[in-house]
């Protein structure tokens with residue numbers, strides 16, 4: 150295939166400090182998984198797990214519990230999960246030389262070195278945003294090292310993030326090579342053009358799915374056209390990692406996704422960020438400016454690049470800024486109603502940003518994603534479900550069954566908000582503190 154297959158590493162962002170027995174008292178608990186809202190709630194945390202959850206008025210306190218943290222007036226939610234990010238990309242202007250070659254300004258090997266030396270910084274920015282787990286949907290083999298590091302262990306250079314696969318046999322061979330690294334998912338880029346029609350790739354997609362499933366690995370597919378997405382699901386894919394953006398979805402597609410229990414991750418934010426960055430019309434939210442990496446954000450000003458070094462793609466965008474905005478508008482005119490229709494039909498939607506792509510900021514890009522989901526017509530509860538319980542399903546495995554909810558036995562990964570996100574999803578970023586592995590991080594202390 151013209152297409153590609155790569156990896157995914159699901160990981161939960163680890164923290165070092167030892168955890169203990171703590172109690173959260175007096176807050177309003179919001180558990181999107183079952184739509185439950187408990188006022189004056191008590192949440193007991195024992196180490197990295199939730200030990201008990203209940204209402205204060207009928208709570209049966211165990212003997213000897215540790216410190217009580219008063220959450221009166223606050224809102225307690227499961228930690229958010231971003232199900233589509235890339236650690237091998239920084240989000241800066243130099244991070245995709247295949248899309249905009251700026252090697253003459255900053256050599257790509259310097260970019261890669263910077264990314265590898267800033268992984269801890271990226272983890273901290275996710276935590277600052279209340280994002281306690283992420284799914285890395287593809288990168289080079291050193292991604293597996295990033296997964297280890299995120300769960301606290303160590304990190305090399307020169308393997309491609311995207312590999313072209315030319316047929317079913319090669320697909321099977323590559324999946325076997327990936328399987329040796331025990332990926333959480335295998336990802337396919339299903340890219341078609343007039344010389345490579347949808348049906349030409351079906352045997353390769355099917356081979357990838359069969360080989361992956363034989364190794365108990367689920368398959369995620371990058372397919373942004375209705376017909377490629379349909380073909381991928383018909384051939385057995387489990388997850389669609391982007392929205393359909395070329396056409397309105399139809400009844401048979403909605404039914405297919407429901408019948409096959411497909412999870413779809415819309416990644417709305419990434420669809421605007423290349424065009425806006427290249428045309429110098431970037432619309433970063435206050436959260437992104439405050440909590441994104443300042444070096445990454447500073448790089449996104451294309452007017453600082455010497456004009457003779459600008460790739461044609463950026464020159465064209467700068468010359469015709471309205472065209473860039475028009476394309477974005479057209480994409481959302483299809484993608485937003487598609488999201489609404491799929492969500493309302495009961496298809497499992499998992500929130501994800503594609504962070505790390507140019508202009509899509511690791512961490513706070515999720516709040517722009519929420520804003521776009523709201524524009525699509527999703528309710529705050531639906532959006533919170535996408536970022537917690539549904540995202541946990543995409544995450545999968547042992548870990549996936551212990552995140553995205555506030556229940557006995559679940560991981561103590563929580564967000565404490567100062568105001569109610571059910572009134573307005575914008576409040577999802579009004580963060581007082583984040584709890585990761587049972588350790589409390591006051592929001593203001595995280596990026597110091």
Ligand SMILES: [Zn+2]
Pocket residue numbers: 233234235286287503
């Ligand atoms: Zn991606």
